[in-house]
Amino acid sequence: MSKKKIEDLDLYGILDIQITATEVEIKKAYRKKALQCHPDKNPDDPKAAETFHELSNALEILTDTAARAAYDKVLRAKAAAKLRHQELDSKRQKLKEDLERREREAGSNVNLTDEQKLAAEIARLQKEGSRLLQEEQQRVKEEIQRTKKRLNEPVWDSSLNRLKISWKADKNDESNGGYDESKLRRFLKKYGEIVALIMSSKKKGSALVEFATKEASEMALELEKGLPENPLKLKWVNERPILTTKKDIPVVSSVVTDRDYESLVLTKMRQAAERQRLIEEMLKEEQEKL
Template sequence: MAKTKIEDVDLYAILDLTISATETEIKKAYRKKALQCHPDKNPDDPKAAEAFHELSRALEILTDAAARSAYDKVLRAKEAAKLRHKELDSKRQKLKEDLERREREAMSGSGINLTDEQKLAAEIQRLQKEGSRLLQEEQKRIKEEIQRSLSRLSEPVWDSSLNRIKIKWKADKTDNSNGGYDEAILRKFLKKYGDIVALIVSPKKKGSALVEFDNKEASEMAIEFEKGLPENPLTLKWLNEKPVLTTKREAPGPSLVSDRDYESLVMTKMRQAAERQRLIEEMKKEES
């Protein structure tokens, strides 16, 4: 496939920018796009390398003052030509294009003056010879960010369902107050350590409950420090004897459904109800 001429490509459109964009906006747009189309991020996409190359070429040209000036001049000339062409019928337009082509050929042969396209080609050739330090730095930065993102997938993470805490206190079978504790009172004692994912007071056995915190630090502090009511202290222990860490399976992605979406809210409540019921069933099995 023949290589596309630079004057036939809208470099600003590749970056979703306009010709008035600042250099800072150009770099920011490049980084955002590069993270999406980098070949390392899209190993199964045969077009990823070509898209990343086009993106890199846009950055290389638009962050070099001389090259961008030459490119912008060609771009503006093409836009102006489009407006003029709309006012010409097909016959007059063809005559005009033939005349302009002959003029370019004449200038090129004489070597007296260079057209805007020729000046742009010269700047592109200069960039290719000199190399682009900025482009290399940006590509290195993008690659390092992708590698950091991939490495985070193997980092240990906290799964509250694997790290439940069993809570015990004294309570007679006939004690309707359950030793002075219910879910609201337990939450009041435990919430100071961190966010509570789930808390279930045993519906069958007095003086027993399970709790899950959303992080390891909160769980450890609750086990070490929480005593509850002075007249009826709490005892907190790991259900599985010690904390368990797991690893991420996939990188988190943006949610496709808004939190305000009705369906999302319904599904969330259904999942919470199912998790609560599962905890109750597990507690009943353990107590039996």
């Protein structure tokens, strides 16, 4: 157990739960906290192990009926004592403390105090071991390992894997070889979500497309031919697909408050506009190389 006295710790506060919390709520709170402060996730934090140990103590005691009852009794006694202390003036408080001291010195320990009962329950837990605590700690460790594994798995970043589209079109051809953005979208959208599609404003017969998924990109590359009389040619801008890992992609919190929503929408709009601008610049650079 922790070097700190259990009766001096706020076990409910450590887990951020109410004193009325059920065992299910206690376990849920433990898992959430443990995943955040586990030493394996915080190797540079010297206090991580101590914090995790306090969480384990809280789970161990609050999920054991007898230990929790003893702890709650001490809490109630302390709360009542605190209230009495507030009501007593300094003189009466001193008299009370002197009386309690004399009673202790006189050996009035035939019956166990609430604190001693709590200590006995904690000793029992130490002796028996806590299967529940071990199981919860193992679940947390496994979850951390799964998270690390997922972060190292290859993932698709559409911004790194755009396709260049080309077709025959004379520079003075008003119809641009029979293609416009609407027609290109009609041909391409059947393969999956299109993140961006830009047609060259200077060079006829040229466009760039960005699909949301690897599968959509590969199917379009392999299958799409466009108009029979003027087929489309698709190829990777970077010559081949590029995969990255989740740990290389900035993490955006999935928890969005009402206050954040407007800001998030504006940010996404700016990102979409920036993506369009970057694709247009890529097209321009491609044209200048010719």
